[in-house]
Amino acid sequence: MPLIPDGIAVALERVRRTYGGDRPVVALDDVSAVFPRGTATAVMGPSGSGKSTLLHCAAGLDRPDSGRVRIGATDLSSLSEKKLTELRRARVGFVFQAFNLVGALNVEQNILLPSRLAGLRPDPAWVEEVVRRVGLGDRLRHRPAQLSGGQQQRVAIARALVTRPEVIFCDEPTGALDTRSAAAVLDLLRSAVDAYGQTVVMVTHDPVAASYADRVLILADGRIVRDMERSGAERIAEQLALPGHRTPAATREG
Numbered sequence: 001m002p003l004i005p006d007g008i009a010v011a012l013e014r015v016r017r018t019y020g021g022d023r024p025v026v027a028l029d030d031v032s033a034v035f036p037r038g039t040a041t042a043v044m045g046p047s048g049s050g051k052s053t054l055l056h057c058a059a060g061l062d063r064p065d066s067g068r069v070r071i072g073a074t075d076l077s078s079l080s081e082k083k084l085t086e087l088r089r090a091r092v093g094f095v096f097q098a099f100n101l102v103g104a105l106n107v108e109q110n111i112l113l114p115s116r117l118a119g120l121r122p123d124p125a126w127v128e129e130v131v132r133r134v135g136l137g138d139r140l141r142h143r144p145a146q147l148s149g150g151q152q153q154r155v156a157i158a159r160a161l162v163t164r165p166e167v168i169f170c171d172e173p174t175g176a177l178d179t180r181s182a183a184a185v186l187d188l189l190r191s192a193v194d195a196y197g198q199t200v201v202m203v204t205h206d207p208v209a210a211s212y213a214d215r216v217l218i219l220a221d222g223r224i225v226r227d228m229e230r231s232g233a234e235r236i237a238e239q240l241a242l243p244g245h246r247t248p249a250a251t252r253e254g
Contacts, residue, residue, distance in 0.1 A: 009199035015067035027053040029222035042210035045219035089118035093160030093168040150181025170202040207236040
């Protein structure tokens with residue numbers, strides 16, 4: 001297997017994932033993709049296209065039936081479940097639609113929870129910077145139930161950033177938010193890339209959210225059918241409306 005270049009945060013090579021028994025459903029069909037460091041990629045497609053499965057396999061939350069997934073130079077297929085859990089805690093950040101905050105913990109405790117689970121001691125200056133960046137300095141003693149949806153998602157983003165992960169995976173991060181809160185969350189994710197050099201891979205159904213990314217991958221029937229450079233929401237919506245098809249290489253648009 002070739003070595004993954006230093007500039008690549010995540011790489012999938014001929015990944016296949018099926019579900020079911022006698023009549024299996026192919027969720028990912030021989031998918032290859034690379035996600036460069038310091039970039040944001042939006043992954044889109046209709047329901048059942050394989051976009052969430054791609055994210056779960058790339059993040060080590062699910063194991064493919066065949067093919068390889070690497071985070072940095074680490075081949076996830078070579079890791080035990082224990083080592084995979086340790087990798088996710090130390091090197092990967094997650095932001096989900098449902099926020100996934102612990103209701104019994106306050107904002108500060110929720111932000112620091114992954115670090116503590118991983119046995120890490122984050123730099124206090126970095127924690128302070130992350131808290132300032134997400135605008136939660138006056139909410140650290142509040143519990144999730146005392147926050148708006150947008151504030152809870154900002155806690156989730158701070159939690160993802162505080163361990164300085166190699167990549168942040170986001171699954172519909174604005175799906176439960178109003179338009180104004182969604183824009184604030186997307187601005188935060190964009191600034192994580194531009195200001196801190198983070199790598200973001202975001203599954204979304206929203207062309208406006210996807211327009212914040214440097215690149216948009218569109219899936220259909222478990223395959224990447226379009227690979228677009230940064231585009232406006234209207235252009236992305238037009239491409240989503242086109243029927244899925246596959247050429248020898250996925251359609252690439254500048």
